[in-house]
Amino acid sequence: MDSPNNVFTQYLKANGIRQSTQRDSILEVFLGTEKHLSAIELYNLVRRRHPNIGYATVYRAVKVICNAGLAEEVDFGDGVARFEHKYGHEHHDHLICTKCGKFIEVRQPNIEKLQEDLAKEYRFIPTRHKFQIFGICKNCKKYSP
Amino acid sequence: MDSPNNVFTQYLKANGIRQSTQRDSILEVFLGTEKHLSAIELYNLVRRRHPNIGYATVYRAVKVICNAGLAEEVDFGDGVARFEHKYGHEHHDHLICTKCGKFIEVRQPNIEKLQEDLAKEYRFIPTRHKFQIFGICKNCKKYSP
DNA sequence: GTGTAAATGAAATTCAATATCAATTATACC
DNA sequence: GGTATAATTGATATTGAATTTCATTTACAC
Secondary structure, three states, rough: OOOOHHHHHHHHHOOOOOOOOHHHHHHHHHHOOOOOOEEHHHHHHHHHHOOOOOOHHHHHHHHHEEEEEEEEEEEHHHHHHHEEEEEOOOOOOEEOOOOOOOOOEEOHHHHHHHHHHHHHHHEEEEEEEEEEEEEEOOHHHHOOO | OOOHHHHHHHHHOOOOOOOOOOHHHHHHHHHHOOOOOHHHHHHHHHHOOOOOOOOOHHHHHHHHHOOOOOEEEEEOOOOOOEEEEEOOOOOEEEEEEEOOOEEEEEOHHHHHHHHHHHHHHHOOOEEEEEEEEEEOOHHHHHHOO
């Protein structure tokens, strides 16, 4: 099967990385969220189940999960690395409100075309992209005309 | 006239910020480069002329220059904030090689259209965007087939 | 089971970003 | 031009996330 857990196990085996109770729990908790979590936020969630887990363990596990292709880092420009897992998510981009900090996930298939065009022109092999639009969301617009 | 120096002076006046020898020099040195500089890199350049200038002064000046609309922050995902001035530059996006770290500036006017479409759909007022494509540049491709 | 190499968790370190504060300097007003 | 005062400067300290270190524990190949 192609469940995230199988993908993860296979990735670990293929790279000589051992399975561990902690890392499995971290992945499980991570997949159970639908948020963009920083390492510390995920650490705090995992600690509910494993009060003795160390921050470094969570920090390292997130890196492994990203390398396994199950998550990716997103950056909203506030100096904190956040991570979103890809289970049940298509790729998407973000509208980021510079007033309240909220972000909206958006899908824009046409951007793939732009990426291909640029890549071809520069003989560049693209692996991923980030497209972020900064501005004022409709709520913030309302309260400061 | 509309020279960067005039824009800067006007911005300062309009916002009750004083003119200073140091800040003027920082702007001058910054505009004289064509690179994406971190605050420390710019600091080291400015120090050639002003050996006694403090890092904090450069750091603060860069923020003011950005607020004046003369530069913007770019982020290549390495944890260091870099700045590029806009004098003689149109807006552009970046192809970033994940192997050698080099980046290519690209212009892609169609992306403005995408931004407008998304903004309209979500009633979002966009002020700027970042579009980054990560991948392997043609040089790195050559040396690792 | 046993040996060994990887993983863990606590703590220390690093480093950019940012804040603090006394001394200095630019500007508005006289 | 002189003066008051509020912003700027530069040295230094602080913050906070990211990352490293290392002794102990654990997974797993044999």
